[in-house]
Amino acid sequence: MEFYNENCFDRLxxxxxxxxxxxxxxxxxxxxxxxxxxMKNSDWDKMSKKExxxxxxxxxxxxxxxxxxxxxxxxxxxxxxxLELIEAVKNSGMYIHFDQWKSICRQKGRGAQNKFKSQREDxxxxxxxxxxxxLNNIDDLFNYKENITNILNYYSGEVERPPFKFSxxxxxxxxxxxxxxxxxxxHSCQKSILLLYALIMNSSQKGDTVFDGFAGSxxxxxxxxxxxxxxxxxxxxxxxxxxxxxxxxxxDYDNYKKNYLKITTWFGRLHxxxxx
Numbered sequence: 001m002e003f004y005n006e007n008c009f010d011r012l013x014x015x016x017x018x019x020x021x022x023x024x025x026x027x028x029x030x031x032x033x034x035x036x037x038x039m040k041n042s043d044w045d046k047m048s049k050k051e052x053x054x055x056x057x058x059x060x061x062x063x064x065x066x067x068x069x070x071x072x073x074x075x076x077x078x079x080x081x082x083l084e085l086i087e088a089v090k091n092s093g094m095y096i097h098f099d100q101w102k103s104i105c106r107q108k109g110r111g112a113q114n115k116f117k118s119q120r121e122d123x124x125x126x127x128x129x130x131x132x133x134x135l136n137n138i139d140d141l142f143n144y145k146e147n148i149t150n151i152l153n154y155y156s157g158e159v160e161r162p163p164f165k166f167s168x169x170x171x172x173x174x175x176x177x178x179x180x181x182x183x184x185x186x187h188s189c190q191k192s193i194l195l196l197y198a199l200i201m202n203s204s205q206k207g208d209t210v211f212d213g214f215a216g217s218x219x220x221x222x223x224x225x226x227x228x229x230x231x232x233x234x235x236x237x238x239x240x241x242x243x244x245x246x247x248x249x250x251x252d253y254d255n256y257k258k259n260y261l262k263i264t265t266w267f268g269r270l271h272x273x274x275x276x
Contacts, residue, residue, distance in 0.1 A: 008213025060092035100125035218244030
């Protein structure tokens, strides 16, 4: 694993062409989200739509260069910035797949003042080639059941989280929270290890290399190691980098595999332009 405290563009410049199989990144959403509870710099998400388009265009342009011929990227974004994301993908020369546009239903909304609390975050598949990319469609990844303790009970009447299906468009993963012993929240925008693990398992093969230029808490690094993939990532903010390094170094991989994951020998297959 390679994890750096530096700007993602500085690291990308050092990577050879065609050296990365998969990018999984959660860049700023440009919605002025306040991350001050977890890091000193709380202004990293404050930017104009023009600045957002420029950031994502430049990032995906460099990702396209380092991705293999069948490489792909899962990009997280705020749904209010969909049009700007589409423009950035188009500018980069990569291909966006609306049939692989998915949403996360959070167990609670994120803090907000004088406006609705969002319980939704989105992510979408972007690829270097329009039809040649890895898409494994593996559903049977997890060996645990989890009680639902939020508003989903009211609408569904179910007490257990719905089984994971990669083909679903809405995912119900419990997001990290402060009191969690397994996945303690150290970043305001931290994503579930299980979610990232599912994306990595379904869009790469064992031994491939995953890149994350906005690593934050380091969840993608942990998920990559659980999936037996190589990882290269970077986090710009020094205080968050130190927290991530500490969490990664102390993470109990064997216990997590035993309690949450099913052992699989799946190596993946190439997508042929048709749904598998």
